Amino acid sequence: HHYQWIIVHEILPQFVGQEMVDDILGNGRRVYTPNIARIPLEFQTAAYRFGHSMIRPSYRANLAGDNGDPFFAMVFNPDASGDDPEDLTGRHRAERRFIGWQTFFDFGDGEVKPNKVIDTTMSTPLFQLPMFTIPTARGEDVGPTSLATRNLLRHITWGIPSGQRVADEMGVDRLSTADLSDVGQLGANLDRSTPLFFYVLREADVVADGRHLGPVGGRIVGEVFLGILEEDSTSYLNSTDPVGGAWRPTLAQRSGSVGIDFTMADMLTIAGVDPESRGQ
Template sequence: MGSSDNDKRTGLSRRGFLGGVTAGAATAVTLRPGAAFAEEVVEPAATSPRFFGRIFKLPPFAPANDQVRAALRELGRPGGLMDARDPLQEGPVRLITNPELSPNNPDNPFHTAGTTFFGQFVDHDFTFDNNSPLGVPTNPRTSPNTRNPTLSLDSVYGGGPNVNPEFYDPADRVKFKVESGGLFEDVPRRADNVAIIADPRNDENLMISGMHAAFLLFHNRVVDRLRSQGVPADEVFDKARRLVTWHYQWIIVHEFLPQIITFGITRDILTHGRRFYRPSPGQHFMPVEFQGACYRFGHSMIRPSYRANLRGDPGGDPATGAPAFFGFIFDPTGQGQRDPVDLRGGARAPRRFIGWQTFFNFGDGNVRPNKRIDTRISTPLFNLPLAAIPSGDPPTALPQRNLLRHLTWSLPSGQQIATAMGIPVLGPDSFPELRPLGAGLDASTPLWYYVLKEGQLLGDGITLAGVGARLIGEVFIGLLELDPASYLAVRRNWRPTLPGRNGSTGDFTMVDLLTFARVDPTSRGQ
């Protein structure tokens, strides 16, 4: 992605940004001369894409005993060390329009709010564990990953129109079924409001269901384009799916990864190769270090509330300047409501659509930022609806669930992995808040918490750094390189061919995708 084009879209100088705030992050991933030690602790790659696996053969950060479980629950409990303690009594409007009300939960001025939900959409595309018991040690190699660990959009396409005809338009089977003409960007639903989509998690909240609907419409517009170009009818679906998937993969490599791990680390992995995630072709497994810890960094970026759209709620507060629909990401009072007061999924109502200008930068001044990457998590995430938890069981505090997952997978500590990777280690002095919990967590820190602290201390909360940045970059790029159908495997120098928002080709961002799909604010009047 050309830096000048991106600067215009985001209002951010990438060269200045990477040369300034992330200098510490760049230092943090410099490999020491003795880093060959890593060869001894990288797991053999003999595993299957159908199951989870490990990158490192290292001992767990702590034993799975009652003392450790109690310490993890204490760390992740409501009102505990990780709770940003957002003043929810101020209401969803004031918490997004007056971010200074949450001093423990600062904004990230270099990310837009949509980065979070694009990241969640991607997560649902390549990993889904609904079998392993929370907090009970489990062998990853016997635990199925019910998603294909490739960035191939099977969370959208399912098995295709022949295997999953319920996702497709019965009158035009190469197109997706879209209800209401896509007017409210809602996914197709049964009479009981259950979404008719390939991955039910893409109806967890209003933003992710809106993104899923945008991808349905994106595919349908690509079909229209191919037909207008005279592509034979029996080739349209496969060509459309490849175009959609490759443009999506381009966004991941050229927009999303540079935002979260820096442009420099992304470029280094693409140019010099992967050092740690190195499965053989056909064995591109989903590593538990990524699934259970590193990639969960995105939970730190979630805001307590969002403005869903600018004009969807006729009963909205006139003081906001328009009948906008604001809501907490989750609010217990929304349970059982037909049109919930919060932004949970699983419901249909005229106001429940996304005005994307809050989430991505369309240049109209309405975009809002993410929260910084740090060890504080927005308060509503400590009280999830059970419907938002795939297993449907407590605990309902998301941080507790993330921390107990370290026991499930017997994950090594952040310090152990940093040592194995030859990356400077954050020592106990970086975690003084963990000492009172006991269990030695300040010296042997759960990987998720360690990655968040790296982002906080080394990346200024703007990007990931150290262990987190390197492993996330290697897994993303590795899964693309090992997928024989991806653009990095088929045609590494390929560039986008669909027109962007300005009509040109050769680059493609989420703003361009939403514009092409005609769900941008200009085409929808959102």
């Protein structure tokens, strides 16, 4: 319940904007109304892939180990090998390899780094995915190694509606052809019928300066997150506190108090992976 609370009150507003979260909670869902809880294709193959545009080429994985020096690594490094490779492809747990959470969440130490904005640019390593990340177990061809290309191909092969069509169904303003003039130059009327994945990224850039998703992408992501929680009878949204009121956090925050401002930094502190617990 505490994790779900963090998603709704801390993470989701950063994804879609507080105004969108408030609208969905206050006025109900408008487009995500399934008979049973499920993940729609528009979410899976397009809108929630917005995070791909926020991935940096490299990250500081931790501060401990290596005599206290930061451990910087590329996301993918084709030449990395061994039990402690110089990249972040995972599957290894050498002593020095753990996440420096203070670069992602605010522990009040000034170490947190802002995210890369949501836009239609992607980091170079994502255009050459490692082979082990591409599924071939069922005999599939390897296909493109560019993550952007693979996302756009899903739009075609899975029959995902265009961003403009989704905007019309939602009753929100389309992006103008001027907003999409670069893809319009490619032909095929792409400025009027834009793959939803690309549309969501461009919309965030145009409408919200890349700080969060726009009205199409934000509503898809926001309504799916909140809808699944609302449809789950065991979620905190459908639970009550000991005296029958709406559920509220009960674990102590880093400050020692208990309240509605419970955050991911508080959760990570309870887990013992905060900078202070690690002596950083």
